[in-house]
Amino acid sequence: MKVKFIGGAGTVTGSKTLIESNGIRILIDCGQFQGIKPLRELNWEPLPILPSTIDFVLLTHGHLDHCGWLPRLVDQGFKGKIYCTSTTKDVAKLILLDSAKIQEEEASIANKGRYSKHEIAEPLYTVAQAQKVLPLFRVIKPNESISLDAEIEAVFTNAGHIIGACTIELQLENKILVFSGDIGRDNDVLMYPPTKPKKADYIFLESTYGNRLHPDTDAKAELERYINNTIQNGGTVIIPSFAVERAQMLMYLLWQLKEEGKIPNIPYIIDTPMGISVLDIFENNRKWHKLSEAEYTGMCKMFSMVSDYQETIATIYDKQPKVVIAASGMVTGGRVLSYLERYIGLPETTVIIIGFQAEGTRGRKLLEGAQEIKIHGKYYQVLANILEIDSLSAHGDQKDLLNWLSNLENIPKKIFLVHGENEPLDELRIKIIEKYGFDCIIPLMGSTFEL
Incomplete structure (x- = not known):
């Protein structure tokens, strides 16, 4: 053998x-x-x-x-x-x-x-x-x-x-x-x-x-702090996320914070067609995860689910502060790139990186302090706050x-x-x-x- x-x-x-x-x-x-x-x-x-x-x-x-x-x-x-x-x-x-x-x-x-x-x-x-x-x-x-x-x-x-x-x-x-x-x-x-x-x-x-070792920190408390600080400054929070499991986990944590009255009543958006489709898999495969039916229903109601690209464009150009979860998790492709083209150069923007970032990916470069990133053949200056929640991997x-x-x-x-x-x-x-x-x-x- x-x-x-x-x-x-x-x-x-x-x-x-x-x-x-x-x-x-x-x-x-x-x-x-x-x-x-x-x-x-x-x-x-x-x-x-x-x-x-x-x-x-x-x-x-x-x-x-x-x-x-x-x-x-x-x-x-x-x-x-x-x-x-x-x-x-x-x-x-x-x-x-x-x-x-x-x-x-x-x-x-x-x-x-x-x-x-x-x-x-x-x-x-x-x-x-x-x-x-x-x-x-x-x-x-x-x-x-x-x-x-x-x-x-x-x-x-x-x-x-x-x-x-x-x-x-x-x-x-x-x-x-x-x-x-x-x-x-x-x-x-x-x-x-x-x-x-x-x-x-x-x-x-x-x-x-x-x-x-994952830090022994409270990811919910970090999310709460980062979101409130950004919204107070009139900015938008962008969270590049893997469409499977991490996006749903983020939705769950944000829903908990909203239920507890710890984050503001602003638009919460999930813009990943695949992540939205994965929600159906969660609903139909309850033995694989801990979510109850009430928790699943509650968190889904909280989010605006964007699947059509014209909706993505409208969301990008909507000037009001918001929280957006978009794929991909390592910032290698997908809808998140369109958001970053618009928001990465704004100092009031916060980009929260979660999960492992492989060598050479945009996500790794952002964490390492890159001053500019290349998207669709163009370079964009990085003025946004780049933060990491390491305990969400x-x-x-x-x-x-x-x-x-x-x-x-x-x-x-x-x-x-x-x-x-x-x-x-x-x-x-x-x-x-x-x-x-x-x-x-x-x-x-x-x-x-x-x-």
């Missing part, structure tokens, strides 16, 4: 791990690279193996960096089955179609504005190509074993993080392989704590926050990741640390060795190991 790391190794995005066993090839996640240009350019490169030779794809969850390369995989010949929970299927469908639509739009804008370095800018994939992925999905139930092949079993268990997200356990060749996916927090506002593995010979553990921190390993009844042969940048990877490796004495490896992109 072999494992080959063809994405998500030494970086936080592009997750793809290939398992080869007795002539069967299984790809765990099929994510899109995001962030710095050398990583984004990998999205255009072919896989080191032919997609037609892959038998199965197992998806941990529906975020773009875990499912966003599926249209390319299918376009290049993959005809196998894609297994995931029904909720992940719903989320992935939204994300893939939205991603394709944004890429088509951005290619069109680049061609009209002639700011692309290519003679003709092309999308990574089209909506039509994304739609070809959908018939290949096969839904599984969490905590139930499924047979992929005569001697290969898989079990999906709750990982927290976002709605539908799972850890995947593979049983093959008398070994147990556990793929963490993205691990949620033990005390998340909306999601239930992740299920800890009990037995594993090999573990593939995400390391996004491997060197960080959907990823478990170092303590959560170490705790996730605490129920193991055996000593794993190896732990492969993936889905992290260099410093978090190495610090988590040291912490695991100190706490548990487990053998840890940080694989390089493209590396292969025999198991």
Whole structure:
């Protein structure tokens, strides 16, 4: 049996791990690279193996960096089955179609504005190509074993993080392989704590926050303070947000603040068509989250939901102070860019960054104090207040990741640390060795190991 790391190794995005066993090839996640240009350019490169030779794809969850390369995989010949929970299927469908639509739009804008370095800018994939992925999905139930092949079993268990997200356990060749996916927090506002593995010979553990502890601060109090200060100065609050789970969590916290009379009666807007669609998934999948029906209904009533782009334009040019939640979470695309074009140069504006910001993304640059950012080929001076609420991340921190390993009844042969940048990877490796004495490896992109 072999494992080959063809994405998500030494970086936080592009997750793809290939398992080869007795002539069967299984790809765990099929994510899109995001962030710095050398990583984004990998999205255009072919896989080191032919997609037609892959038998199965197992998806941990529906975020773009875990499912966003599926249209390319299918376009290049993959005809196998894609297994995931029904909720992940719903989320992935939204994300893939939205991603394709944004890429088509951005290619069109680049061609009209002639700011692309290519003679003709092309999308990574089209909506039509994304739609070809959908018939290949096969839904599984969490905590139930499924047979992929005569001697290969898989079990999906709750990982927290976002709605539908799972850890995947593979049983093959008398070994147990556990793929963490993205691990949620033990005390998340909306999601239930992740299920800890009990037995594993090999573990593939995400390391996004491997060197960080989430601050023990009151996110609601921070939101209250930032919003009130901005509104008192006549400004607008813009919150770039991931459309899945973070947008809904923000809605819930803001609704609580409004119910408590702690924030003013101004327009509260959610401008992410996908985020609005995800609300339906929340309503139809109550077992995956903590929201009651009354809480869900109450928070939805509080927000103006903007889906039509003409409504976006009208909202942007409405001069009254407001709070806007808009995708994308790392400020890499989507509606939030249109808001920032208008508001990033106004000193009374507040931009609140939440969640992990990958290297090279606009979100990371803003946090690092960039004085200007490039949007649609133009540079905009950053005069807005850039603030961060670190405690709202959907990823478990170092303590959560170490705790996730605490129920193991055996000593794993190896732990492969993936889905992290260099410093978090190495610090988590040291912490695991100190706490548990487990053998840890940080694989390089493209590396292969025999198991």
